Amino acid sequence: MNRPFKIPESVLVVIYTEQLDVLLIERTDKAGYWQSVTGSKDTLDEPLAETARREVGEETGILVSDEISVSPTAANRVPCDHLLDWQLSNVYEIYPVWRHRYAPGVTRNTEHVFGLLVPHGIPVTLAPREHTRYQWLPYREAADQCFSPSNAEAILQLPQYISAGPDRSQ
Incomplete structure (x- = not known):
């Protein structure tokens, strides 16, 4: 079965807590790529x-939804207003190892950055075909662990974007 080519427009979602701990996930196809x-x-x-x-x-089992639920997955749910479009886009060269996923001649991708505020201790369930491990790190350490320069830069910008986040005065 032939898979359709990937669309060269993507999202990067920085998942973080109020303490500025950031969730990183390790790729299954590239050990050490966080x-x-x-x-x-x-x-x-x-x-x-x-x-x-x-x-x-x-990728994480975290559901971004405003639906009210008392199901076992309710602990994995965060409200939609916790997902913020940072209005930041990066255009980058697709790594040669992954170009086969795109139409012939496609070498660049446009990535749109989002932030997602989650409660400390939210359960994470990885997609085993995509990721092997996860870790929570303070944002500067998380940036140092990222293999992607645009991902690292987005994480380092986290403090300036949280001020635009959902109201946490409750």
């Missing part, structure tokens, strides 16, 4: 926020 949640749009017309919500759910 990153935030990333993923491409499924369709050209998929809204970027929907791509971000979908990828967070698929």
